[in-house]
Amino acid sequence: YKIIINLTSDVSFILSKLGYYFDDFLRFFSKKINETILKELLINETIRKSGIKADFIYYTKTNEVLEGLCELRLYDTSLVVIPECGEIIRVLFSEIQEISVEDYSVLVVREDGERLSLSKMGWEFDNFIKVFSEVYNERQLEVQTYLKELLPEAHPLTIREIASFMKEGKAVRRIDIDMISPDLWKELERRIGLLGIKKEYDFLSKIARREKVCIGVKRGLLGELTGEYIWFLIPIYGDETRSYGNAIAMEASSEKDSGKATYFFRIVGRKEYHGLTFEELDTRVDDLINQINRCMLEINFRREPIYLPREKIEKPEYEHYKFAIQKISALRTLRKLFIGRIVHRSYEQWMEDVMHLLKFNVSIKDDDKKWFRRLES
Numbered sequence: 001y002k003i004i005i006n007l008t009s010d011v012s013f014i015l016s017k018l019g020y021y022f023d024d025f026l027r028f029f030s031k032k033i034n035e036t037i038l039k040e041l042l043i044n045e046t047i048r049k050s051g052i053k054a055d056f057i058y059y060t061k062t063n064e065v066l067e068g069l070c071e072l073r074l075y076d077t078s079l080v081v082i083p084e085c086g087e088i089i090r091v092l093f094s095e096i097q098e099i100s101v102e103d104y105s106v107l108v109v110r111e112d113g114e115r116l117s118l119s120k121m122g123w124e125f126d127n128f129i130k131v132f133s134e135v136y137n138e139r140q141l142e143v144q145t146y147l148k149e150l151l152p153e154a155h156p157l158t159i160r161e162i163a164s165f166m167k168e169g170k171a172v173r174r175i176d177i178d179m180i181s182p183d184l185w186k187e188l189e190r191r192i193g194l195l196g197i198k199k200e201y202d203f204l205s206k207i208a209r210r211e212k213v214c215i216g217v218k219r220g221l222l223g224e225l226t227g228e229y230i231w232f233l234i235p236i237y238g239d240e241t242r243s244y245g246n247a248i249a250m251e252a253s254s255e256k257d258s259g260k261a262t263y264f265f266r267i268v269g270r271k272e273y274h275g276l277t278f279e280e281l282d283t284r285v286d287d288l289i290n291q292i293n294r295c296m297l298e299i300n301f302r303r304e305p306i307y308l309p310r311e312k313i314e315k316p317e318y319e320h321y322k323f324a325i326q327k328i329s330a331l332r333t334l335r336k337l338f339i340g341r342i343v344h345r346s347y348e349q350w351m352e353d354v355m356h357l358l359k360f361n362v363s364i365k366d367d368d369k370k371w372f373r374r375l376e377s
Contacts, residue, residue, distance in 0.1 A: 029086050034088045040324040049074040049131040052124045057117040091141050092297050094167035139168045150187040169297045170217030171233050188215045193229050195253045204234045204249050229254045234275045244358035246273045260344040265337040271365050298330035306334045307341045323345050339369030
């Protein structure tokens with residue numbers, strides 16, 4: 001009957017002798033922590049349904065089983081489980097493989113094999129299923145509508161097939177899109193051109209493993225105010241001399257974005273990069289693209305907490321990020337893999353900085369070292 005609290009300042013303290021208040025305090029404390037995490041993860045997303053009490057059982061990839069009482073919430077892009085005690089479970093609509101309903105219980109299966117079982121909702125069950133279906137189908141319809149704008153002559157079955165794996169926010173490989181509709185990739189690249197970053201995209205594609213380049217579409221965090229984002233992931237490791245690379249370039253942009261920047265993430269450890277074959281790197285890249293895809297969706301494409309250095313996060317105006325980094329594993333993963341960020345000043349300066357970063361990334365062995373532009377603070 002003790003509660004151990006570890007602070008971001010590396011200070012810990014223990015609460016004990018709470019008596020009859022122990023369970024109530026633990027539930028209250030856990031709820032407040034989860035509300036803070038949700039604020040960081042889901043900034044500006046609308047709650048579509050909340051306050052639903054249920055029992056949950058969650059089966060993880062590592063065969064761990066989490067279970068207990070919870071509150072269910074439906075947001076614009078995800079189903080969130082808030083346990084009475086323990087951290088939130090967020091299931092993105094874009095990663096759902098299957099939903100089944102039977103005997104007043106719901107089973108949600110994710111693409112990675114993790115499963116969530118929900119039951120004992122009482123009279124709220126039918127309403128929960130109704131809203132869940134509505135919101136999930138809205139996201140699917142948004143993707144189909146966008147694809148229809150890109151390919152007005154495409155057959156509806158083709159649109160639905162593409163939308164099934166290009167779910168809201170997911171970046172998809174060219175080879176997978178070309179198998180269904182080669183015209184779609186050309187249209188996505190044309191949209192990148194309309195955003196004013198086609199030269200940069202072409203340059204990165206030229207030095208990349210082109211067959212593994214991915215493009216996705218993501219709604220802006222503020223709906224109509226930010227419009228639709230197009231984003232890409234471009235793996236760079238094909239240089240025979242290994243004189244640059246070991247990186248995945250990422251950029252997300254919309255017509256209403258003012259500042260643009262390209263972000264780079266490390267593929268493998270710097271010490272092991274030169275010892276891996278291209279076939280081994282191909283496998284690592286496929287896994288890492290899936291991981292970055294999921295992590296960016298988890299943090300709703302917020303880039304600032306990825307690139308801010310530790311010393312800036314210590315400042316009062318960024319202090320809330322310290323908690324987010326400690327509690328959100330997706331953010332920790334992205335910060336660990338992050339190499340550097342290149343702002344679009346001019347195309348020539350951007351290109352020079354890209355090559356400098358890529359060469360820097362293979363010239364050192366310390367995975368913790370980040371790249372900074374010499375004049376950048």
